[in-house]
Amino acid sequence: MYTSTPAAPPVVREPLHAPVAHLIRGGVVEGIHHGSVVVLDTTGNVRFQLGDIEAAFYPRSALKPVQAVAMVRAGLPLDGELLSLAAASHSGEERHLAGTRRILELAGLTEDDLRNVPDLPYDPAVRDTWVREGRAPSRLAQNCSGKHAAMLWTAKLNGWSLSDYLDPAHPLQQAIAEITEDLTGQRIARVTVDGCGAPLFSVSLHGLARAAARITTAAPGTPEARVADAMREHAEMASGSRRDVAALMRAVPGLLAKDGFEGVQVAALPDGRAVAVKIADGANRARIPVAAAALVRAGVEEGPLAEFAGERLLGGGRPVGCVRVARALDPLPACV
Numbered sequence: 001m002y003t004s005t006p007a008a009p010p011v012v013r014e015p016l017h018a019p020v021a022h023l024i025r026g027g028v029v030e031g032i033h034h035g036s037v038v039v040l041d042t043t044g045n046v047r048f049q050l051g052d053i054e055a056a057f058y059p060r061s062a063l064k065p066v067q068a069v070a071m072v073r074a075g076l077p078l079d080g081e082l083l084s085l086a087a088a089s090h091s092g093e094e095r096h097l098a099g100t101r102r103i104l105e106l107a108g109l110t111e112d113d114l115r116n117v118p119d120l121p122y123d124p125a126v127r128d129t130w131v132r133e134g135r136a137p138s139r140l141a142q143n144c145s146g147k148h149a150a151m152l153w154t155a156k157l158n159g160w161s162l163s164d165y166l167d168p169a170h171p172l173q174q175a176i177a178e179i180t181e182d183l184t185g186q187r188i189a190r191v192t193v194d195g196c197g198a199p200l201f202s203v204s205l206h207g208l209a210r211a212a213a214r215i216t217t218a219a220p221g222t223p224e225a226r227v228a229d230a231m232r233e234h235a236e237m238a239s240g241s242r243r244d245v246a247a248l249m250r251a252v253p254g255l256l257a258k259d260g261f262e263g264v265q266v267a268a269l270p271d272g273r274a275v276a277v278k279i280a281d282g283a284n285r286a287r288i289p290v291a292a293a294a295l296v297r298a299g300v301e302e303g304p305l306a307e308f309a310g311e312r313l314l315g316g317g318r319p320v321g322c323v324r325v326a327r328a329l330d331p332l333p334a335c336v
Helices: 060-073 080-086 094-107 124-132 145-157 171-184 205-216 223-233 244-251 284-297 303-308
Strands: 018-025 028-040 046-050 191-193 199-201 256-260 264-268 274-279 312-315 318-325
Touching (some): 018 284, 060 223, 060 256, 060 264, 080 223, 284 318
Antiparallel strands (some): 191 199, 312 318
16 A cells, blocks of 8 residues: 555565576476566555565666656656656667757757766667767767756756766755655665666665556646656657567556666556566566566456567577466466
């Protein structure tokens, strides 16, 4: 259930993960992915859990919708595709670069004001094109540039300093921390630095699912609803044209979904049902199949989720196995 006062922070410990997916080759379990899964019902109660949903962990980019809500609450005047980009781990496609430039232009700033790390585009095909063309890594191409541009504009609108906007003690980051505790329903356990250079807050997997549900069930016109609407209506801006998380949002009407590095996935429906997944070894190949199975546990129809059941494994160019969700999740039909 949701309360107005954040609970104690989650305990920092070695998570007690459980098997969530198997790597099957020729009928033999070749490998096992451990992890944790939580499914919330429409009232915010835990409907299903596997592994350790209460240990402190880092949501990585799965926390970006929460960061976007905090910025909108602080006055960020974005909607639509640019607000979706502000919550994105984008692929570095031209639409993402152009959108980030537009946010900076609206703020009266330039790429030089960004403090995220320079990088090549996240999408492999786009990255390969950049390399062939001899283009260097840039802050604009890095997958978090939309978020950073939005952070800069939010800081400028509030009269806060710009050069140190990534400092955890900065008013912007303090505001994001406050909203993180509000939406997750628990105090932050630890603060570190994410890959892009922004502060990263440690909560629990359970708390991450609560936050997603809070965002999707918010009243129309609220900052939470604006973020959810933007991401759902412009899924490719929140990720990329070839990304599985965009495909997942297209497949399930009303679904808000966000991925994060190291095997994190969160998703929530407008009625409050929500799932959150952490793959212990960070394997991307297990993230979406486990999340799809969790959504089935939440009551989503299996049909639209069948395409996310798990990738096939090839041997000599022909299918010989698959990544299959563990039986404890009551999975979708096996991929082979």
